[in-house]
Amino acid sequence: MSHLLEVNDLEVKFALRFGDITAIDGVSFSLEKGERLGLVGESGAGKSVTGFSIINLISKPGYISKGTIFFEGNEISSYSDEKMRKIRGNRISMIFQDPMMTLNPVFTIGFQMFETLQAHRKISKSDARDIALEKLKKVHIPSPEQRLSQYPHELSGGMRQRIIIAISLLTDPAIIIADEP
Template sequence: MALLEVKNLEVSFGLRSGAVKALRDINFTLERGERIGVVGESGAGKSVLGFSILNLISQPGRITGGDVRFEGKSLQNLEDKDMRTIRGNRIAMIFQDPMMTLNPVLTIGDQMVECLLAHREISKSAARKIALQKLMQVQIPSPEKRLDQYPHELSGGMRQRIVIAIGLLMDPDLIIADEPTTALDVTIQAEIMELMLELCERNNVALILITHDLGVVSQVTQRTMVMYAGRVIEQGPTKEIINDAQHPYTQGLINALPQMGVRGERLQQIRGSMPTLQAIPKGCAFSNRCDYATERCRVIPEFTRSGGCLVACHMVEEMVAQSENKAQEGGA
């Protein structure tokens, strides 16, 4: 049994002009200890996916289809008290901005102890010991001192380490990390991602890493899902996607990486921008930005298996079909 299973997930937001779909037909599974990256531009639906797994979508948004199962149990219709035993306990979430996560008027120790007491029947002194151990795990210098400090007294990198420590407090089976290094400089980003990878491997914790940075994904995850306008358009082993991207959008993301550019020349970019939810093109949502678009792209493409990846692209479907036909002719 998979640790997490997402089937045909659909999320809609009600607007005055009518409902719009932020997520459409999302399907994937996650095994215990597995690390998967979710990548795409801003507006692709990455964060909405993370929130919907924990049933944290707030009005006017709501889950309008599909199911999310954790260890075989559906999370969609759980009572609030039952969901609280999973949220923050079995499944932890690390948000983009640690200053939005941490309470500015409580010390780090008070916040960590409060979290532990909410889920476990232990004494405050025992909870403080566990909090201290977690700070040591995330390599916080002088952890005893940090427990009595307030968030504003710490650097950005240290605050992010503390948020990770809070996520690890309950020894979760799954961590959802939503752009965990966005506000940090490059050096600190590398340290934080290396730390998260080490902690996941050591504790056999599954990870869903939501990011726009394919470079980070290539270093941390085993599988990758590429999202565009609320849909998954390519998914498969991370190494295969990075080394041989099939979908034109994924190819564009990789070509836009700074390390793919030539010194002294302009960086490559994907022309146009992500469509709004109210103006998603019919058929393939990427068609109005794609150099390979044809009339056939007015129909939503089905997933085609290419190597170890699933790709939603008519061009890839045609290429795979041609390859299979040639193989059959050669065999005959």
């Protein structure tokens, strides 16, 4: 039986004018269904880069130079963006460090939650609303119905962070990567 997630000998580099810089060198771990795994290290140790690598969000000049990433038995590190979109935010969610960088300031919380659900499921707006309210309640957002019509700047930092957590829960993912929330 394969692991839910298996990272083998992962190496990530950043191509700079004066040469490549290695950000991650030889990271290996596995995760089973129901397990929790924490990556601990100093600032700049590569924890975030590891998370971004798993969901294929390393942008240039960064690149995976070596290693494999298996999710549900499939090697995903070389997946196209189109193929990864079916996994990212659906089967694997990520809670990013800064909610204001994650939430779009020109759209309501509800719009962003409904859009996430409708991107991954054939679902009515009414059903999306019900699921969004359920997840907001799960993370203890007060007056969740009211929050759906609010914009990110109208919420406190802690509430925005919980909104991001609720969004990461929307699709009942197999894995949630939390980047220091």
